[in-house]
Amino acid sequence: xxxxxxxxxxxxxxxxxxxxxxxxxxxxxxxxxxxxxxxxxxxxxxxxxxxxxxxxxxxxxxxxxxxxxxxxxxxxxxxxxxxxxxxxxxxxxxxxxxxxxxxxxxxxxxxxxxxxxxxxxxxxxxxxxxxxxxxxxxxxxxxxxxxxx
Numbered sequence: 321x322x323x324x325x326x327x328x329x330x331x332x333x334x335x336x337x338x339x340x341x342x343x344x345x346x347x348x349x350x351x352x353x354x355x356x357x358x359x360x361x362x363x364x365x366x367x368x369x370x371x372x373x374x375x376x377x378x379x380x381x382x383x384x385x386x387x388x389x390x391x392x393x394x395x396x397x398x399x400x401x402x403x404x405x406x407x408x409x410x411x412x413x414x415x416x417x418x419x420x421x422x423x424x425x426x427x428x429x430x431x432x433x434x435x436x437x438x439x440x441x442x443x444x445x446x447x448x449x450x451x452x453x454x455x456x457x458x459x460x461x462x463x464x465x466x467x468x469x
Contacts, residue, residue: 321362321434321435321455322358322359322360322361322362322434322435322437323360323361323362323363323364323434323435323436323437324355324358324360324362324363324364324436324437324438324439324441325364325365325366325432325436325439325440325461326363326364326365326366326386326449326463327352327366327392327439327440327441327446327447327450328365328366328367328368328440328441328442328446329344329347329348329365329369329382329440330344330367330376330377331344331376332360332367332368332369333368334429336385336441336442336469337469338422338467339440340441340442340469342469344371344376345358345380347441347467347469348364348376348377348380349380350466350467351382351439351467352381352382352385352388354378354439354464355382355385356385358435362387362388363387363388364386364387364389364390364427365377365386365388365390366389366391366392366426366450367390367391368388368391368392368393368394368446369391369393370389371391372389372405373386373393373427375390379424388427390425391423392425392449392453394418394422394445394449395418395419396412396419396420396421396422396423397421398420398424401421401426406423408467409427410423411423411424411425411456411457412424412456412457413453413455413456414452414454415423415446415448415449415452416443416447417445418444418448418449419449419452420457422450422452423453423462424453424455424456424457425453427455428453428454428457428459429458429459431454431457431459431461432459434459435455436459436460436461437460437461437462437463438450438451438454438462438463438468439464439467439468440467440468440469441469442468442469447463447468449451451463456463464465
């Protein structure tokens with residue numbers, strides 16, 4: 321199965337997108353064109369603080385192309401493991417520059433053995449977190465550099 325993860329492409333990050341010389345609207349249009357030109361079996365959107373499709377995704381017509389939405393934050397620290405803030409069954413791996421640890425959710429492990437692609441915002445930050453999480457979940461993936469801010 322060919323799967324794409326659109327990571328943190330949401331209006332919440334508009335300030336950072338503008339600083340990078342783009343906008344949510346521009347990125348959504350580029351992602352939409354990509355999704356329409358490629359044939360993905362499953363399109364996943366991850367959002368920072370929500371697990372539903374946002375109004376901005378409906379406005380950009382991107383919502384019609386999304387199959388699943390998962391909440392996935394950032395900024396986890398080792399102390400969360402030490403102080404028991406994470407549930408006993410929560411899987412995690414060591415992170416990088418952006419987050420000390422990153423969480424591995426069940427849906428990520430279900431991607432094993434599939435052809436997985438990753439795009440979204442921001443390279444070296446949230447994208448880095450997702451890279452560590454997918455690697456920790458045993459998922460091979462390809463970054464779509466033209467769709468990463």
